[in-house]
Amino acid sequence: xxxxxxxxxxxxxxxxxxxxxxxxxxxxxxxxxxxxxxxxxxxxxxxxxxxxxxxxxxxxxxxxxxxxxxxxxxxxxxxxxxxxxxxxxxxxxxxxxxxxxxxxxxxxxxxxxxxxxxxxxxxxxxxxxxxxxxxxxxxxxxxxxxxxxxxxxxxxxxxxxxxxxxxxxxxxxxxxxxxxxxxxxxxxxxxxxxxxxxxxxxxxxxxxxxxxxxxxxxxxxxxxxxxxxxxxxxxxxxxxxxxxxxxxxxxxxxxxxxxxxxxxxxxxxxxxxxxxxxxxxxxxxxxxxxxxxxxxxxxxxxxxxxxxxxxxxxxxxxxxxxxxxxxxxxxxxxxxxxxxxxxxxxxxxxxxxxxxxxxxxxxxxxxxxxxxxxxxxxxxxxxxxxxxxxxxxxxxxxxxxxxxxxxxxxxxxxxxxxxxxxxxxxxxxxxxxxxxxxxxxxxxxxxxxxxxxxxxxxxxxxxxxxxxxxxxxxxxxxxxxxxxxxxxxxxxxxxxxxxxxxxxxxxxxxxxxxxxxxxxxxxxxxxxxxxxxxxxxxxxxxxxxxxxxxxxxxxxxxxxxxxxxxxxxxxxxxxxxxxxxxxxxxxxxxxxxxxxxxxxxxxxxxxxxxxxxxxxxxxxxxxxxxxxxxxxxxxxxxxxxxxxxxxxxxxxx
Amino acid sequence: xxxxxxxxxxxxxxxxxxxxxxxxxxxxxxxxxxxxxxxxxxxxxxxxxxxxxxxxxxxxxxxxxxxxxxxxxxxxxxxxxxxxxxxxxxxxxxxxxxxxxxxxxxxxxxxxxxxxxxxxxxxxxxxxxxxxxxxxxxxxxxxxxxxxxxxxxxxxxxxxxxxxxxxxxxxxxxxxxxxxxxxxxxxxxxxxxxxxxxxxxxxxxxxxxxxxxxxxxxxxxxxxxxxxxxxxxxxxxxxxxxxxxxxxxxxxxxxxxxxxxxxxxxxxxxxxxxxxxxxxxxxxxxxxxxxxxxxxxxxxxxxxxxxxxxxxxxxx
Numbered sequence: 001x002x003x004x005x006x007x008x009x010x011x012x013x014x015x016x017x018x019x020x021x022x023x024x025x026x027x028x029x030x031x032x033x034x035x036x037x038x039x040x041x042x043x044x045x046x047x048x049x050x051x052x053x054x055x056x057x058x059x060x061x062x063x064x065x066x067x068x069x070x071x072x073x074x075x076x077x078x079x080x081x082x083x084x085x086x087x088x089x090x091x092x093x094x095x096x097x098x099x100x101x102x103x104x105x106x107x108x109x110x111x112x113x114x115x116x117x118x119x120x121x122x123x124x125x126x127x128x129x130x131x132x133x134x135x136x137x138x139x140x141x142x143x144x145x146x147x148x149x150x151x152x153x154x155x156x157x158x159x160x161x162x163x164x165x166x167x168x169x170x171x172x173x174x175x176x177x178x179x180x181x182x183x184x185x186x187x188x189x190x191x192x193x194x195x196x197x198x199x200x201x202x203x204x205x206x207x208x209x210x211x212x213x214x215x216x217x218x219x220x221x222x223x224x225x226x227x228x229x230x231x232x233x234x235x236x237x238x239x240x241x242x243x244x245x246x247x248x249x250x251x252x253x254x255x256x257x258x259x260x261x262x263x264x265x266x267x268x269x270x271x272x273x274x275x276x277x278x279x280x281x282x283x284x285x286x287x288x289x290x291x292x293x294x295x296x297x298x299x300x301x302x303x304x305x306x307x308x309x310x311x312x313x314x315x316x317x318x319x320x321x322x323x324x325x326x327x328x329x330x331x332x333x334x335x336x337x338x339x340x341x342x343x344x345x346x347x348x349x350x351x352x353x354x355x356x357x358x359x360x361x362x363x364x365x366x367x368x369x370x371x372x373x374x375x376x377x378x379x380x381x382x383x384x385x386x387x388x389x390x391x392x393x394x395x396x397x398x399x400x401x402x403x404x405x406x407x408x409x410x411x412x413x414x415x416x417x418x419x420x421x422x423x424x425x426x427x428x429x430x431x432x433x434x435x436x437x438x439x440x441x442x443x444x445x446x447x448x449x450x451x452x453x454x455x456x457x458x459x460x461x462x463x464x465x466x467x468x469x470x471x472x473x474x475x476x477x478x479x480x481x482x483x484x485x486x487x488x489x490x491x492x493x494x495x496x497x498x499x500x501x502x503x504x505x506x507x508x509x510x511x512x513x514x515x516x517x518x519x520x521x522x523x524x525x526x527x528x529x530x531x532x533x534x535x536x537x538x539x540x541x542x543x544x545x546x547x548x549x550x551x552x553x554x555x556x557x558x559x560x561x562x563x564x565x566x567x568x569x570x571x572x573x574x575x576x577x578x579x580x581x582x583x584x585x586x587x588x589x590x591x592x593x594x595x596x597x598x599x600x601x602x603x604x605x606x607x608x609x610x611x612x613x614x615x616x617x618x619x620x621x622x623x624x625x626x627x628x629x630x631x632x633x634x635x636x637x638x639x640x641x642x643x644x645x646x647x648x649x650x651x652x653x
Numbered sequence: 654x655x656x657x658x659x660x661x662x663x664x665x666x667x668x669x670x671x672x673x674x675x676x677x678x679x680x681x682x683x684x685x686x687x688x689x690x691x692x693x694x695x696x697x698x699x700x701x702x703x704x705x706x707x708x709x710x711x712x713x714x715x716x717x718x719x720x721x722x723x724x725x726x727x728x729x730x731x732x733x734x735x736x737x738x739x740x741x742x743x744x745x746x747x748x749x750x751x752x753x754x755x756x757x758x759x760x761x762x763x764x765x766x767x768x769x770x771x772x773x774x775x776x777x778x779x780x781x782x783x784x785x786x787x788x789x790x791x792x793x794x795x796x797x798x799x800x801x802x803x804x805x806x807x808x809x810x811x812x813x814x815x816x817x818x819x820x821x822x823x824x825x826x827x828x829x830x831x832x833x834x835x836x837x838x839x840x841x842x843x844x845x846x847x848x849x850x851x852x853x854x855x856x857x858x859x860x861x862x863x864x865x866x867x868x869x870x871x872x873x874x875x876x877x878x879x880x881x882x883x884x885x886x887x888x889x890x891x892x893x894x895x896x897x898x899x900x901x902x903x904x905x906x907x908x909x910x911x912x913x914x915x916x917x918x919x920x921x922x923x924x925x926x927x928x929x930x931x932x933x934x935x936x937x938x939x940x941x942x943x944x945x946x947x948x949x950x951x952x953x954x955x956x957x958x959x960x961x962x963x964x965x966x967x968x969x
Contacts, residue, residue, distance in 0.1 A: 284717030298942045398799040512846035516834045595835040610813040612722040
């Protein structure tokens with residue numbers, strides 16, 4: 001198999017040479033004044049108008065948003081009373097508990113029963129153990145605060161997602177309008193819209209809940225639309241023939257058929273809501289996120305890690321539980337009248353332990369004396385690494401920093417912006433013709449006219465390097481994970497941990513070992529963005545058709561040849577999609593790494609947040625989204641092309 | 654009851670709602686909403702004031718809010734009282750908010766904010782000329798890292814906190830590169846790391862804070878701050894540049910929504926009367942952050958030990 005470079009490849013090689021020459025001799029170019037537009041100011045003025053003036057006649061826009069906030073506040077307080085505070089009357093010194101919150105034993109019993117109901121005893125015990133972990137490690141109360149906000153945010157996210165998703169499936173025009181907004185909701189960092197949410201919905205946990213919903217809802221919308229559209233036409237026709245009204249067709253035929261897919265969306269909403277725990281706690285959500293932030297602020301690394309692991313335990317328990325519900329078959333444990341008494345027993349048990357809490361405090365809240373802690377272990381570990389291995393780590397860091405990171409940064413910053421715009425437009429043209437080229441050009445210009453070119457290039461540098469390293473680590477790990485079931489399971493557990501552990505937890509130890517700066521940021525981004533690189537590679541390799549692999553073996557290929565000549569090329573489209581996801585995650589980490597002093601678009605968003613500058617935040621946030629969308633569209637087009645070449649997808653114009 | 658429901662936990666885990674039927678007659682039973690930020694000293698100050706107001710019979714809500722973003726809420730009356738606005742970092746935002754009269758300054762908390770370049774005591778061996786700023790250039794090598802060499806490395810505050818360090822380095826001709834930490838936590842993580850290894854570090858530290866209590870060290874002595882030095886290039890050592898001096902030190906202010914004085918005049922008077930000094934505050938911060946005692950216990954101890962002081966604030 002000899003590789004014949006096509007004309008396109010030659011063209012790109014020449015363009016690369018020109019780019020290098022330009023970076024060397026031409027240098028950066030300023031954006032002329034007439035091209036710069038004060039979009040940030042316009043957004044801020046619009047926001048001012050919305051908050052202070054906008055009115056529907058009888059009531060103002062702000063009245064409306066505040067009413068929504070009230071409507072969410074009420075159930076939230078009710079859930080908190082049930083889980084955390086109980087029904088208390090009176091002030092701290094003379095407080096009287098009228099009704100205590102549900103006891104810790106009761107809650108563990110409930111989640112265990114849910115596990116049994118959703119699948120079997122094994123799952124029930126697993127979920128129960130996760131919650132017991134929260135109690136044993138002294139995280140119970142914070143965990144219940146977090147759980148309370150999840151219990152409110154998730155149903156709102158699901159309901160909103162269903163409504164918008166159904167609308168999208170029924171009216172294609174609506175779908176076309178809302179898709180770009182969903183793209184933005186998923187790629188604009190949350191920090192960018194926290195300020196307007198605070199203005200409109202007031203300070204407090206409700207704003208945090210709303211931000212969580214905005215972030216967690218888009219996958220539900222997309223999955224709903226997709227699931228409803230992909231219901232087989234026979235089933236649709238059957239609904240029509242049976243004489244269903246359109247409403248019956250939706251609620252009795254389409255939604256039940258799409259249920260398994262919809263449950264995948266529910267799972268996504270839960271996991272994304274948990275991802276928001278830290279950011280939500282910055283504006284008053286409290287709970288585990290607040291514990292993580294607060295402990296790391298006083299450098300109590302052990303406590304931060306424990307609270308972070310509690311988030312992981314909660315996330316894993318809720319994840320497994322919702323997945324089990326998604327695949328649950330009717331007739332499993334808990335259905336039917338004969339199981340009715342089990343539910344009565346459970347209810348009685350929960351009520352009894354809760355009421356007995358009046359007499360026996362240990363039933364009410366887990367006794368502090370029984371808690372276990374690993375706090376000092378973690379801080380001692382970081383200290384030990386710091387004292388014994390800092391010099392070695394520093395040496396590695398310096399080599400990478402001086403030979404890779406800094407030269408690459410200088411190179412990107414030296415490029416003249418019209419040239420870069422031309423390159424991405426050309427790439428768009430090659431992969432997707434006019435429409436993609438126009439999109440790339442428009443999004444690139446958005447960054448230019450807003451005067452954010454330099455931070456955008458810094459973003460490109462930081463993400464580019466991180467994604468490259470994540471891919472270099474992820475691909476071999478993916479190959480390993482695909483090679484045997486056992487390796488796959490171990491690596492899978494590691495990935496789950498990395499994805500649910502709040503990045504802030506490891507950010508501070510990383511700073512202690514690698515100092516403030518781009519290198520620490522890069523490590524944090526790589527750790528966070530590694531997961532999809534591994535996961536998609538493993539999945540792609542596993543799903544290569546066995547016949548092709550066997551054909552290779554028959555031809556006498558060695559194992560290495562099968563991997564490099566057959567499996568990897570066939571898995572290329574999947575690997576590219578994994579790369580795409582890696583880029584998305586890397587970009588979403590930027591705002592977090594702004595906390596260790598990077599100077600990119602993430603920092604612009606963060607600065608805007610601390611200055612409560614709506615316009616600057618939104619414009620910088622949309623610039624990040626612009627980079628994400630360009631990367632996403634180009635890679636998706638590239639992956640489609642490769643699939644067509646490999647014959648995995650029919651070629652059509 | 655329903656009222657209590659609404660008030661309870663408005664500000665998350667730390668927003669201990671103190672709302673309830675008041676024993677003494679107060680002007681309004683609506684809760685006074687006080688803001689909480691992300692540093693321990695402010696949490697102590699605010700909780701102290703909240704407990705005192707509560708003793709006087711007021712209802713108080715504690716709400717988590719961003720230090721600068723809170724001014725939007727204070728102007729509209731969404732938020733009522735902010736207990737710590739530092740002269741050094743919050744002056745501009747405070748001036749902007751008080752300009753139209755919607756926010757009022759309720760006077761100093763009695764605490765003095767200090768913010769300056771700082772080094773751990775063991776660095777005196779490598780650089781005997783310290784704390785005088787003129788010794789900095791002689792020791793630039795000692796403070797250098799691979800990235801900044803031959804210049805020294807100075808770890809500055811988050812960009813948003815201001816402080817004019819880049820201008821200061823320029824104006825005083827210092828051979829240092831300013832690296833901005835993104836947050837307070839990152840800043841002190843580096844200090845902790847360097848201190849464990851007794852390694853060189855030069856960074857921005859502020860007080861009242863636990864760091865100068867936990868680590869032994871000193872502030873650099875720059876030419877003293879003056880308003881002219883910041884505003885007028887010709888003043889100070891460098892005739893062509895402003896900011897050729899140290900950072901201002903100044904009071905930590907209390908501010909409130911202008912409506913507080915009308916709605917709860919007694920509370921406004923009590924907040925105005927509140928004072929505490931740096932050492933007392935430092936001691937409380939140390940008990941919480943270094944010894945890990947719960948904030949509520951530390952605040953309660955102060956209340957017990959200083960009954961006469963706080964009773965005077967509420968005129969009892």
